[in-house]
Amino acid sequence: MTATTTSEETTAGGDLPLGQRIVRRALTSELIRLGRVDGPRAGHSAAAVAEGYEKAWQIADRWLPLARERRRAASGSVADHARWDGLVRAVTRPDTKVGNPSFTGLVELVGHTRELLRTLRNTEPSYVPVAEVAAQITEAVQNGKYLAGMSLSPGRIAADLGLPLASVKLALTDLAEENVVELSGTGRARLYGLGHTDRAQQIADWLRELIAAGAYPSGTKLPTRPMLARSFISAEYHVVAAIRILTADGTLICHPGQRPVVRPGHPHAGTKATEISRTFRQLPCPTAPMDLSDTGIREAARVAQSWWRAHLSPHPATLDHHYTQLVAIARHLITRAGTRHHRPRASDAGHWEDVDPVIARITATATGVAQAGPEHRVWRTACLAAAVIDLLKLTAEAGEATGPRPRHAFR
Known part of the structure; x- marks a missing residue:
């Protein structure tokens, strides 16, 4: 029985449907034939190339009805339907004649046809949709x-x-x-489980929390989009979508070409600052010594961010331990930032305008990690690491203005 009758009877669903073994054998035979279509000899002349095109299309034509049937059956899956749509489109014979067929084009056509046949063979019953x-x-x-x-x-x-x-x-x-x-x-x-909100909504909800914590007071501009993307360890387009959500509900005011502004007189801006600060002071600290050198702090932050970027889920005990370390690091940096004799000269005072919002971001994020569900804890911990790095940079720059600061261990 030829491959032609195999495909016709299989796709037609007649009285004598062929078994899986016979169909797979026919597809394997066609794959072997394709191996000879785009061989080195096919590129010797234009006539040989044109003949190769015709052979590839003849093979594809015999199996396209079955492929279209599989495409219809895949309507319940957007990704699977798109796969079959692409496979069918790539091997369908064009309505108009190909002008000057090239050997490179022949190799591509044979490759697409081979992929179609392999996919058909791999999706024979008992294939799970x-x-x-x-x-x-x-x-x-x-x-x-x-x-x-x-x-x-x-x-x-x-x-x-x-x-x-x-x-x-x-x-x-x-x-x-x-x-x-x-x-x-x-x-x-x-x-994430069913009902999970998308990333833009996640960021929008968290921005509201940061506004309530005083990280972004009413009437002030938000950081630039790239800075927000780094803070939330997320793609910039997710940040843009979150800003749209907050602009639509009146939390932010956005003018073309300008950074978004927290709406002046926002009723919730800073309302949770005192509560969050109190909760932050009650968070647990590690009992073992820690490396609080700048290098040690950066490494601790890098690990937390790498989990999120690589989509890894550490053991809950490991995540808790690392979170507790970041809280201790944050406390150390906040103390360092608030030490009066380490503050820069009056001429450098503008540098410290950024410290208080970052501290508010740290306290809110650290508190948020403790209260977050399992599906959000890795992300919130990565955001805490990003805030710690921002404060480290600010305190390090201030330290350069006042002289070097000795390294020490925190217990």
Whole structure:
């Protein structure tokens, strides 16, 4: 039986559907034929190249009906539907004749056709649809198999649930659109669970907390967007979206070409400053000695930020220990910033205008980490590390103005 009849009977769903083994064998045979289409001899002449195009299109034409059927079946998954749409589009014969076909174009066409056939072979029954894979991952989150805040590789999820790796990757893409997970650049997934707010909303909510804590008093300008992005360890476009949210609800005033301003007379600006400062003083301190040199402080902050950037979820005890260290570092830097004889001369006073907002940011963030749920703690800890680094820079610059300061250990 030829590959043509295989595809026709399979896609038509007739009285005699062919089994999985026969279809896979036909697809494998076509893949072997493709290996000869774009061989070195195909580039010897324009006629040979044109003949290669025709052979590749003939193979693709035989399997496009099945591919289109798979595309229709994938309507429950945006990512899977987009995959099939791209595969079909890449190998569909153009309506108009190709003018001067090139050997490079032939190699690309054969590559796309090969990818189509491999995908068809890999999605033969008993293939699990991507929408069902996404449902299984969601169920695993709901049942507590995967806790909110965990960071997992697609390979780990595929192995745990016994699912195809390619399907898991596509399902995670769909779940990222639904804010159930967040994907890193390397494909790792941080699981947030159902109902999780998106990053822009997260930043907007946290900015409101910082305004209430006095980090950004009413009538003052927010830092630049790149500075805010560094503070929140987030992409700048998320910060822009958060600013839009706060502008729409009246928290901020935004004029074209200018930094956003906390609305003058904002009723909640600074209202929680005293409460947060009191709570911050009650946070626990580590009992073991710590390295409070500038190098040691930067390393502690780097570790906390690297967890978030790499989408890693440390053990809760490890995260708690590191958070407690950052709180102790913050207290040390706040004390250093408030030491009168270390303050710069009057001519440098403008430098210290930035210290109080950073201290307010630190106290609010440290308090927020202690009160945050598991899915937010890694992010809040990274934000605390960013604020600690900002205060370190300010106190270090002030120290340069007043002379070097000896290193010491904090217990």
